[in-house]
Amino acid sequence: MLKQERADHVLQTLDHLYPETPIPLDHRDPFTLLVAVVLSAQCTDKKVNEITPALFAVGGTPETMAAMGQAAIYEIIRPLGLSKQKSKSLANLSRIILDQHDSHVPEDWDALEALPGVGHKTASVVMAQAFGVPAFPVDTHIHRLAQRWGLASGKNVVDTEKSLKKLFPRDHWNRLHLQIIFYGREFCTARGCDGTVCEMCRSLYPKRKKPVQLKKP
Structure with missing residues (x-):
């Protein structure tokens, strides 16, 4: 062939x-999908899906995630790999989304990839699965x-x-x-x-x- x-x-x-x-990572909107994809680095989707219900219960929006702060986020996600770096990224990206994007995950490649902990692959998943943009x-x-x-x-x-x-x-x-x-x-x-x-x-x-x-x- x-x-x-x-x-x-x-x-x-x-x-x-x-x-x-079906999208393997449990989520309910673009923000929770973004969080789940960030958490999935060097982790299985299954493990991420075990952790995110507790995280989203208290930090399911940019406002509540930013208010939690890095330490509180870390306590919930610590069973996941790279949890210290991920908790820092989630705290910071939530604050940026809150302050610079009116609490909405940006539907823009450059803005997404500029967020802490978000590389091209993560941005591609969000653009494809949250916004329907071909990626x-x-x-x-x-x-x-x-x-x-x-x-x-x-x-x-x-x-x-x-x-x-x-x-x-x-x-x-x-x-x-x-x-x-x-x-x-x-x-x-x-x-x-x-x-x-x-x-x-x-x-x-x-x-x-x-x-x-x-x-x-």
Whole structure:
């Protein structure tokens, strides 16, 4: 298959497997989604979802989160990785949203990425899932599968994002990035598949015999 043929096959297969694409992180609005995504760095969605109900009960808005302060936020999120840095980021970004954006999460790439603890991937998730703006957030699952499926070189996540955006229709990005994550967690896992095991890898590369050597993000 040519690269575009592989991309078309991936899109068709994932649409069939995952007709529904629920957002894995529990949230109720753009602010709580932003908080959840910040907390998800180097943590599983499941673990974040265990912590956020208690956090959102007392800090579910920029006003209440800012009023809590870093120490109180830390006490709730301390079971998560990088909790000290994350508590500082949440306290500061809440204050900035409150003071500079009229208590609303900015629907703007530059403004989002300027917030503490918010990089391009986090901003991409918020723009895609909270505001419906076409984006293609690249996490470890997507970076891994894009290499195994011959859709990107794996040079870095920036290169992977650019490659995937060229291959797939813009109106599919928001849905497809979740579908790839779902497939990566269920079938083409980091240890369970090496590029020769799962159905997608076998269908895209039926003659492949050797494991794919992955480049890390």
